[in-house]
Amino acid sequence: MFAPPIxxxxxxxxxxxxxxxxxxxxxxxxxxxxxxxxxxxxxEAIREVxxxxxxxxxxxxxxxxxxxxxxEDERRDADVICVVEEPSDVIPIERTHEWRGxxxxxxxxxxxxxxxxxxxxxxxxxARRVESGAVREVVVxxxxxxxxxxxxxxxxxxxxxxxxxxxVTRLASxxxxxxxxxxxxxxxxxxxxxxxRAL
Amino acid sequence: MLRSIxxxxxxxxxxxxxxxxxxxxxxxxxxxxxxxxxxxxxEPLFRVALVLHEGRGDLxxxxxxxxxxxxPALRERRASLGRATQACEAVLRVFDSAEPNRPAYNLxxxxxxxxDARPEAATRAQGLAFRMKxxxxxxxxxxxxxxxxxxxxEHLGAFSAAAGGVVCPGCEAGAFALDQxxxxxxxxxxxxxxxxxxxASEPALRQTDRAIAETLEYxxxxxxxxxx
Numbered sequence: 001m002f003a004p005p006i007x008x009x010x011x012x013x014x015x016x017x018x019x020x021x022x023x024x025x026x027x028x029x030x031x032x033x034x035x036x037x038x039x040x041x042x043x044e045a046i047r048e049v050x051x052x053x054x055x056x057x058x059x060x061x062x063x064x065x066x067x068x069x070x071x072e073d074e075r076r077d078a079d080v081i082c083v084v085e086e087p088s089d090v091i092p093i094e095r096t097h098e099w100r101g102x103x104x105x106x107x108x109x110x111x112x113x114x115x116x117x118x119x120x121x122x123x124x125x126x127a128r129r130v131e132s133g134a135v136r137e138v139v140v141x142x143x144x145x146x147x148x149x150x151x152x153x154x155x156x157x158x159x160x161x162x163x164x165x166x167x168v169t170r171l172a173s174x175x176x177x178x179x180x181x182x183x184x185x186x187x188x189x190x191x192x193x194x195x196x197r198a199l
Numbered sequence: 200m201l202r203s204i205x206x207x208x209x210x211x212x213x214x215x216x217x218x219x220x221x222x223x224x225x226x227x228x229x230x231x232x233x234x235x236x237x238x239x240x241x242e243p244l245f246r247v248a249l250v251l252h253e254g255r256g257d258l259x260x261x262x263x264x265x266x267x268x269x270x271p272a273l274r275e276r277r278a279s280l281g282r283a284t285q286a287c288e289a290v291l292r293v294f295d296s297a298e299p300n301r302p303a304y305n306l307x308x309x310x311x312x313x314x315d316a317r318p319e320a321a322t323r324a325q326g327l328a329f330r331m332k333x334x335x336x337x338x339x340x341x342x343x344x345x346x347x348x349x350x351x352x353e354h355l356g357a358f359s360a361a362a363g364g365v366v367c368p369g370c371e372a373g374a375f376a377l378d379q380x381x382x383x384x385x386x387x388x389x390x391x392x393x394x395x396x397x398x399a400s401e402p403a404l405r406q407t408d409r410a411i412a413e414t415l416e417y418x419x420x421x422x423x424x425x426x427x
Contacts (some may be wrong), residue, residue, distance in 0.1 A: 017207065017208075018207050018208050050279065082340070094236075113202055113284065113288045113291065114204075114285070114286060145203070145242055146242050146243040146244055146274070146280070146284070148201075149274050149280065150277070150280050150281070150284065153275075153276075153277035153280065154277065156277075157277060174299045176234055178234075179234060183236050184239075185237065185239030185240045185266060185269075185272070186240075186266050186269045187239055187269050187271050187274075188239045190269075190271055196222065
């Protein structure tokens with residue numbers, strides 16, 4: 001319908017998550033209205049991120065260079081590791097300012113139905129990191145979903161076998177702050193009861 | 200709930216198996232957010248009562264969810280969780296139409312409840328007994344009483360998915376050896392309740408697994424991973 005370069009831009013926008021054909025069209029026309037000084041930095045930023053950002057060789061978090069900022073930070077505790085599914089899971093944990101340890105990003109969660117087996121995740125690298133002996137605790141912070149729980153149980157078994165000196169813990173589970181009790185589902189509420197603490 | 204796939208910003212696409220409408224696909228909006236009203240209930244292995252809005256598209260939209268059975272205990276045990284996931288995967292692959300199949304629905308509900316209540320039920324033998332019953336519910340149960348090619352009732356020592364079940368020595372071209380123990384296991388698995396799945400040796404279980412897998416592959420064009 002449009003000139004080929006515009007069609008291409010619309011197609012590329014439409015590939016982004018949450019962007020449909022109509023929104024892609026709107027974004028393409030917005031870009032067309034921008035001056036070159038406003039539009040080209042976007043293209044440049046995409047090029048730069050694709051050329052310079054890779055995975056940290058230790059924890060598989062996003063990194064510019066061989067290691068991420070967290071693995072390079074000497075002030076972070078190296079003897080505690082928090083295991084997450086995706087690099088995006090590191091951000092909310094960092095925002096809490098509660099965690100001063102390091103991370104290990106698995107790259108997903110076990111899901112046999114989707115063909116994701118242990119070999120597809122960075123589990124072997126985790127086991128090697130922990131069995132080196134310098135790690136005293138591994139906090140499993142995979143999502144609280146069926147696949148996340150299955151992954152957590154797998155990690156617990158793996159580390160019990162390969163690195164019995166390290167404690168394996170799981171993030172607590174319970175009610176979100178500000179939530180009404182009447183809307184809580186049974187499993188969340190049940191876990192909240194199991195994890196209750198003295199006041 | 201058989202399967203849940205991340206979709207968009209905070210939504211999920213759900214693969215459901217229902218009592219009255221067979222396989223149903225639905226989208227649950229915003230359920231990945233921490234504050235979602237029913238996100239916690241829309242996880243695989245939950246048995247739920249849903250209110251679905253049927254729009255113009257293929258997927259319904261979840262508007263309300265109540266838990267019937269959450270199976271919380273099986274989520275705490277790796278073996279039970281693994282077997283429950285395998286059961287859901289089998290139903291997901293074998294029953295892909297909107298045609299209801301109440302025996303299959305009841306079978307899956309019983310299997311999940313059993314795995315939740317009894318940790319010792321999470322065995323390979325029990326998983327195979329479930330699959331045998333699933334074959335029965337799907338209409339693909341192999342012939343086990345007589346040679347499926349000639350009808351002979353003696354010397355049934357092999358299995359042929361193409362022939363449709365056990366076969367005698369005279370008809371065993373293309374079949375694999377099925378010993379008496381495996382044959383007995385398959386018959387007992389069909390006849391006994393899920394909770395009383397028979398025991399068998401590893402070789403017999405391997406043969407049963409192969410017989411089920413080849414039957415499904417040949418007749419239903421479905422490839423299920425073998426049970427470890």
